[in-house]
Amino acid sequence: MTSHSVAVLIVHLALAAIGAWLIAIDARTHRLPNRIVLPTLSALLVLVAVEALATGETERLMRALLGGIALGAFFAVLRLASRRGMGGGDVKLATVIGLVLAWHGWQILLLGAAAAFLLGALHALVLMALRRATRHTQIAFGPWMIVGAALAIGLS
Numbered sequence: 001m002t003s004h005s006v007a008v009l010i011v012h013l014a015l016a017a018i019g020a021w022l023i024a025i026d027a028r029t030h031r032l033p034n035r036i037v038l039p040t041l042s043a044l045l046v047l048v049a050v051e052a053l054a055t056g057e058t059e060r061l062m063r064a065l066l067g068g069i070a071l072g073a074f075f076a077v078l079r080l081a082s083r084r085g086m087g088g089g090d091v092k093l094a095t096v097i098g099l100v101l102a103w104h105g106w107q108i109l110l111l112g113a114a115a116a117f118l119l120g121a122l123h124a125l126v127l128m129a130l131r132r133a134t135r136h137t138q139i140a141f142g143p144w145m146i147v148g149a150a151l152a153i154g155l156s
Helices: 003-029 034-055 058-081 088-104 106-129 142-155
Strands: none
Touching: 003 034, 003 088, 003 142, 034 058, 034 088, 058 088, 058 106, 088 106, 088 142, 106 142
């Protein structure tokens, strides 16, 4: 196994393990704790930087950094536009997910983000159809962000 595949494998395994943990927490508490999300972002930044330097893929690193910033900024705008919609944890998690998805390409970033919104909307519609939620019910979005990212990576 090359160092390239080891670093990419570590990034994906870390995102999967921490993602599963965050899904459980967010589904139960509607919170994505800084003590988990921020160290994850820091560790993944180091891993993708080391990977890019080891392989000379600086363009890929720049795309990953820009993807993290772009998706985080998009979620920050959504948070500002609807204070009760997105939480701060969603914004920070979007930065993490944007970093990883953009590493794979802009199309994967867009696919992962779109999948999150589609899955979240379908979940909300099912809950409303079952009369377990209304338009005003807060629904954890972190799980759908993580599942959308996993689907996009799986399809890449």
